Amino acid sequence: MRLPPFFGKKRGHRRTGSQAWGSFGEAVFYAALVAAGLCFAGLLLTGAVGIGPESAAPAWSRGWLWIFILLIPGALLAFGAAGLARAVRDWGKSEERRAAAEGLGTFLESMGQAPAARHTYPGVPTCDDLVNSPGTILRYRLPIESPESWTLVGMGLFAGLWNAVLVVLAVSAGIDIVSGRIEWVLLAVLVPFVLVGVTGIVIFIRRLVLTTAVGTTQLEICDHPLLPGNSYDVLLAQSGSGMFRALALTLEIEEMASFRQGTDTRTERVIVWRDVVKEWTNLEITPGVRFETHVTVAIPAGAMHSFGSAHNAVRWRLVVRGQPERWPGFVRVFPVVVHPAMPAESAAVRREAASDEVPE
Amino acid sequence: MIPHDEGTAASKPPAPRIGVYFDHPSRRYAPGEELVVRYDVEGVDPAAIQAMERTVVWYTEGKGEEDLGVHRFERIDDVAGLAEALPDGTIVAWLPVSPLSYEGVIVKIRWCVRIRLFFVAGRDFVSEHVFEIGDIAPARGVVERVQ
Incomplete structure (x- = not known):
């Protein structure tokens, strides 16, 4: 049997990779995750690694520790198995067939809705x-799309969190000074921290004023x-x-x-x-x-x-x-949102007919 | 026609020739209109084909990753169905009202009919034939780049 080529379509100055090799690589990656999860779980369950009887942890906490440790191989197995199942499901299928399968899910979802609520304009966002x-x-009333507000929230969060850390460090340095010890390294670290903290607050307040003043x-x-x-x-x-x-x-x-x-x-x-x-x-x-x-x-x-x-x-x-x-x-x-203009004659009938095209 | 063969040039057998004939010679359709496409496949032994897919799809072109939407998908992989669909056949579909064909600056939307043949040897061959839905004026150019 002949192996598929590594490169596919040429688009402009670049070539797309082979879909078959891409799927194969993806399957190998997920299979490796499954193998790693199985190995890790095996080592834990056989007692080769994990919490031994000589552990200093109290008895009541060992059960929780086991569950916590088993989460790691569990996540590897779940993530790997899901990816592997997807790769196997899509193996050898054309892009149209995969897209049709995705479209079928959307169609089935829309079947539960009332006819008037069905999305009869494919590719057009709902409003x-x-x-x-x-x-x-x-x-x-039209909603405003406001990236400025999110920037403001982000700046506020940054300024708040940064200065919270700064307060903890400053209190620690203050306690040291009161007790007669001077941690020069901590004080040296505090200087740029204070500068960044103050700058963050100033920028946030300036932005807040600009946003609300207009x-x-x-x-x-x-x-x-x-x-x-x-x-x-x-x-x-x-x-x-x-x-x-x-x-x-x-x-x-x-x-x-x-x-x-x-x-x-x-x-x-x-x-x-x-x-x-x-x-x-x-x-x-x-x-x-x-x-x-x-x-x-x-x-x-x-x-x-x-x-x-x-x-x-x-x-x-x-x-x-x-x-x-x-x-x-x-x-x-x-x-x-702008909908497409409909042809005048029997638009509704045509739309119904077109929406009834079902991916097989 | 944009034939695409995933095999290599060295050992592949002769590529099939797929002729496609739209019922509108201009290949321009109104939204919601009926599309009728006749096709014929030449240069390949029907016994060498194990399956055939006839699809009506739209896809995006341009700067972004390609998105694909399937409007009509039909896979024929039984002997009786293949005997009926080869060497010639007809694809009939009611077109949707959207998305309409669009020639933007960084986003373009194309509609096409694709006929994909799957050979017994494992290769596949796809023939793509573009048509247009609607009559949208192309974008003239960039007014402003948004940062």
Whole structure:
């Protein structure tokens, strides 16, 4: 029997590896984990390694120690066996057959739902999370996608944890000094720790002030999901105080692709289309009275719909960019979902027929 | 047609020739429309084939890892089924309303019909034929790279 080649398709400047050899390598790896787990478990159960009778551990704790130690070979066996079973299951199957098997699971899940709730737009992200908040004036209030908030939380956590460690070290150094001993090494370590701790707090507070000082931005929309060729009423509300040199609302399409580079997974994002819905300049916002305005957002006919798969996405978003006079500029992103436009004639019948295509 | 053979050039037998004929010569279909594809397989002894897969799939191309979605999958590995499906046959499928074919900057979506033959000797041969669903304008270029 002839062995399969090591290299497969050529794509641009790179070649994909052989699927057969990849599956074989994966199976060998998981088999090695199973073997290691069996060996380890065997050594433990035969008493070659582990907790002997001469152990200093109290009798009541030995049972727990055994369970704890057996977790290691248990995890190796479970992880290895699951991987090996998956590798054996997929062995020799085409990528279409494997993908169809995955798709069947999704289809079976959807069978439990009411027909109206079935996801009839394959590859289009659902907008359930975008329509669960009613607006004050229009139908839906759009949620904000806010990486800034998560950065702020991360900075706060870092500053808190770092300074907690710093306090423990400082108390220890203080006790030493009070008792007449001076640990120079500990004091030397404390100096950079204090610098990092203080810097962390300063950056966190500055970020907190910047995030909260500008005021909140709120977008409401009359309908969702959106359709190409249609126009939608949108309410923009900006709170805060003072002068805004500029405030703009734009509609954008963002493409996002995740790929592996060595052992890292990287994500690239590009804006491929942008339409300025409306711009305001020299806007004076009175404290306690938010700036509110209605605008019309039009989705161009023939535009690409929202799309999402495991590693690729096409995302629509409304973006508010502001430039307050006294603070740094801000960008606030509000994702929206655009469905594909349906052909006029018997669209519903066709959609039902298409959704009934079942992977065999 | 993009034939792909996983065997090496040195010892492999002649590659099959798979002709595919779409009912729309432009290969452009509306979302939800019926796709009818006729195919014929030449240059291979039907007795040398142990299974055949006829699929309608979409896949992504571009900067990201490839994602694959199967809309219709049919595997034929019984003698009676193979006798009916070879040397020629027809694939019929109602197309879905999404995802539509798209020519983006770093994300592209392609639809295709794939016919994969599994030989008794263990090799397989796949023939891929791209078509389009919808009429989406291609992306014009990068407006801004998001950090």
